[in-house]
Amino acid sequence: MNDTIAAVSTASGSGAIGIVRVSGPEALKLSSSFLHSKNRILSPEEIPPRNAIQCVFQVGEKKLDQILFLYFKGPNSYTGEDLCEFHFHGNPILLREALDALFRAGARPAKQGEFSRRAFLNEKLDLTEAEAIGRLISARSRFELELAQKNVFGEVSRFTSNLRSQLISLKAECEAEIDFSTEDLTYESLEERKGRIETVKSLCQSVISKSDSAEKLIQQLRIVLYGEPNTGKSSLMNRLLGKDRSIISEIPGTTRDYISEEILLEGIPVRLVDTAGVRDTEDKIEKLGIERSEKEFRAADIRLVLIDVSRKENWKEFIKRGRDRLEGSVVVANKIDVRDSSWDRNAFADLNNSIVCEISCKTGEGVPALLETIKERAGAVGHSEDYVLLEERQRYHFETIVRSLENTLRLLTEGAPAEIYIKEIDYALSEIGEVNGRVDTEEILGRIFSKFCVGK
Ligand SMILES: Nc1nc2c(ncn2[C@@H]2O[C@H](COP(=O)(O)OP(=O)(O)OP(=O)(O)O)[C@@H](O)[C@H]2O)c(=O)[nH]1
Numbered sequence: 087m088n089d090t091i092a093a094v095s096t097a098s099g100s101g102a103i104g105i106v107r108v109s110g111p112e113a114l115k116l117s118s119s120f121l122h123s124k125n126r127i128l129s130p131e132e133i134p135p136r137n138a139i140q141c142v143f144q145v146g147e148k149k150l151d152q153i154l155f156l157y158f159k160g161p162n163s164y165t166g167e168d169l170c171e172f173h174f175h176g177n178p179i180l181l182r183e184a185l186d187a188l189f190r191a192g193a194r195p196a197k198q199g200e201f202s203r204r205a206f207l208n209e210k211l212d213l214t215e216a217e218a219i220g221r222l223i224s225a226r227s228r229f230e231l232e233l234a235q236k237n238v239f240g241e242v243s244r245f246t247s248n249l250r251s252q253l254i255s256l257k258a259e260c261e262a263e264i265d266f267s268t269e270d271l272t273y274e275s276l277e278e279r280k281g282r283i284e285t286v287k288s289l290c291q292s293v294i295s296k297s298d299s300a301e302k303l304i305q306q307l308r309i310v311l312y313g314e315p316n317t318g319k320s321s322l323m324n325r326l327l328g329k330d331r332s333i334i335s336e337i338p339g340t341t342r343d344y345i346s347e348e349i350l351l352e353g354i355p356v357r358l359v360d361t362a363g364v365r366d367t368e369d370k371i372e373k374l375g376i377e378r379s380e381k382e383f384r385a386a387d388i389r390l391v392l393i394d395v396s397r398k399e400n401w402k403e404f405i406k407r408g409r410d411r412l413e414g415s416v417v418v419a420n421k422i423d424v425r426d427s428s429w430d431r432n433a434f435a436d437l438n439n440s441i442v443c444e445i446s447c448k449t450g451e452g453v454p455a456l457l458e459t460i461k462e463r464a465g466a467v468g469h470s471e472d473y474v475l476l477e478e479r480q481r482y483h484f485e486t487i488v489r490s491l492e493n494t495l496r497l498l499t500e501g502a503p504a505e506i507y508i509k510e511i512d513y514a515l516s517e518i519g520e521v522n523g524r525v526d527t528e529e530i531l532g533r534i535f536s537k538f539c540v541g542k
């Protein structure tokens with residue numbers, strides 16, 4: 087890691103600003119040879135750290151751009167090394183040209199995540215923070231972003247250090263016992279120790295389960311609108327989207343194929359799918375559409391079954407025919423503004439795990455309550471405070487710790503001597519070390535930083 091690397095650090099494509107970064111021992115010398123001010127090259131001594139310098143980036147006689155230049159002297163930089171930043175105007179061809187000039191001057195193209203990798207190796211970041219930065223950049227929803235932000239500010243690191251100190255005091259306590267092995271543990275102190283191990287274990291487990299719930303919300307939920315033709319699926323779709331996406335008409339069988347769009351529920355993106363109305367038909371295309379509706383229905387995370395309450399219907403019979411579709415679903419009783427006297431909400435009372443929402447797509451009545459129901463089903467309390475996001479690697483370590491603690495408890499119950507079960511606690515401790523990445527193996531680092539973009 088003694089060479090000097092360079093890369094474009096801003097997103098590809100044009101933009102107001104495009105940043106090229108150079109990091110390593112030669113960063114300043116190499117960079118300054120391109121900086122011109124008042125028609126002469128700036129010398130490295132003229133460039134104070136952390137000062138924005140307005141100058142011209144010039145390759146030989148060719149003036150490339152008017153730029154802003156920043157120098158961060160190591161170790162006070164992102165990477166912990168000497169780091170230079172060129173703020174160009176964000177034209178990709180221009181940036182490429184500047185970068186090529188830097189390469190010719192001796193910089194090497196940075197690999198994916200190499201800037202952050204150096205930051206980690208120079209102890210500017212621990213692994214969980216580095217991973218959080220990766221997540222911060224790639225987050226696709228406000229919810230995911232908030233969770234990444236918490237981790238950038240050390241949520242997982244803090245939890246890990248807390249866990250570590252609890253395990254260390256547990257270990258110290260057990261070691262003390264080896265020294266005084268003549269005095270057997272009393273029943274009370276044995277139970278007390280078990281209790282403490284249980285506490286640490288459930289701490290770990292609760293983080294894992296919070297992360298599982300967060301993970302579910304990050305993976306986009308599919309909400310499918312399903313039902314007979316003309317029940318108002320497309321009308322509801324448009325209302326929830328707030329725009330005319332699906333064609334609506336009084337002709338049954340209007341929607342022929344499914345249509346899907348993303349909406350945000352409290353910052354959580356969900357996919358809304360409008361399907362073709364389901365009925366017996368001889369129409370070949372409509373049939374294909376209906377097959378797709380069924381497929382979407384099966385694949386849905388949340389099912390909204392629409393029914394038309396302006397129709398004269400024997401609802402008890404209706405439920406008999408479609409019980410398997412209605413159970414587990416949100417029954418959306420639409421057109422409540424023109425309800426028929428035959429409408430009987432109570433007929434749905436004995437369905438398992440289903441709920442009736444009366445709405446009107448025409449007036450908007452009942453739609454907010456329906457949205458609340460959807461949010462509840464999505465498990466979307468929507469506040470990132472209630473969740474922690476673990477990367478797969480971190481999760482794996484926490485699971486191993488839980489297993490070690492379970493083994494410790496088992497050994498303790500079996501009456502094993504402290505020398506034996508202390509080994510399990512040691513094992514848990516070494517796993518903790520890996521969460522923050524102080525036990526670095528090339529392979530793990532390679533995996534983590536390869537997910538980063540070049541220039542990060
Ligand atoms: N009065 C009233 N009419 C509605 C309401 N919702 C929908 N409609 C009307 O019902 C008809 C059918 O609506 P769509 O949204 O096209 O129904 P759909 O379920 O998508 O129908 P298909 O695509 O054929 O399966 C249209 O004429 C709508 O204007 C409502 O709440 N009240």
Ligand SMILES: [Mg+2]
Binds near residue numbers: 321332333334341363
């Ligand atoms: Mg439709």
